Amino acid sequence: MQILPVGPHDEIPIRDNHPVFLTDHPGDVIAIAPGYFAVRVTYEDITRLGHPTAPRDLGDKLVDASVSLLRNRERVRFDPSDGSELRYAEGGVAYGASGQPLFPRLDPAVIGIVELSGAQRLLLGMNAHSRKFFSLVAGYVSHGETLEDAFAREVMEETGRRVEAITYVASQPWPISGSLMVGMRGQTEDEEQQADTDGELAETLWVSSRDILDRRIPIAPPGSIAHDMILNWAREQQH
Incomplete structure (x- = not known):
């Protein structure tokens, strides 16, 4: 038995x-995978055992699953169909009085590259609530939408620009919010915004690969899919 x-x-x-x-812990452990468990502990316990590190800095699938499923268990304690208390089995699957399985929630979100057609420029934005760095347009997928629909809607809502020729790039689990970040890529002919925005971004700007590689602007931190996609785009433009 291994307990994280x-x-x-x-x-x-x-x-x-x-x-x-x-190998042992008196706390309420949750089964993540065969022979693998996780448990919530105090910060003092963490510092006693090792150096405290954020999950995103590790890139470990079992660590990500542990964080996500612990958070899910803490948020979802009762069966929404009958109000009975849930008991959790392996993989975060829960059962109430009815015996019907309740699978852990996973919220898909899109995030992606918006390129200006005919120019080697990338659109970045700075979040209005946390003005620390520039990142990619992102948002949750709504019911009834494809991933492409969601990305086009988010780009329009946040930047006022139309986007097309949308393709899939990569994905990354984001356990802190119980999300799956789905990386997309699209083209726009709208250098300037064409419609009012929702105010989620304090600022948007077009950048070149040199702006990124020469670190002229702060970008999303390492460990995030946004950081990797921005850097990969900049390096791609050098060839």
Whole structure:
């Protein structure tokens, strides 16, 4: 049995560049995979075991699953169909009095590259609530939408631009919010915004690959799909 301790803010103890596992713990563990469990512990426990590290800095699938499923169990305690208390089985699947399985929630979100047609320029935006860096347009998928629909809608809502020729790029689990980030890519002919926006972005700007590679602007931090997609786009333009 391996038990991963997870701190109150999802910190993971790291020692010698690897997550620290326990073989026993009196707390309420949750089964993640065969032979693999996770448990919520105090920050003091984390610092005693190793160096506190954010899950996104590790890129470990079992760590991501542990954080996501622990958060899901803490948020969803009762069966929405009959109000009975849930008991959790492996993989975060829960059962109430009815015995019907309740699968852990996963919220798909799109995030992506918006390129200006005929020019090697990328559209970035700065979040109005956290003005620390520039990143890609992103948002949750709504019911009835394809991924392409959702990306086109988010680009219009946040930047006032139309986007087409949308393709899939990559994906990344984002356990802190229980999301799956789906990377997309599209083209726009709208250098200037064509409609009012929802105000989610404080600023948008077109950047070149050199702006990114020469670090002329702050971009999304390492460990995020936004960081990887922005850098990959900039490097691609150099060929």
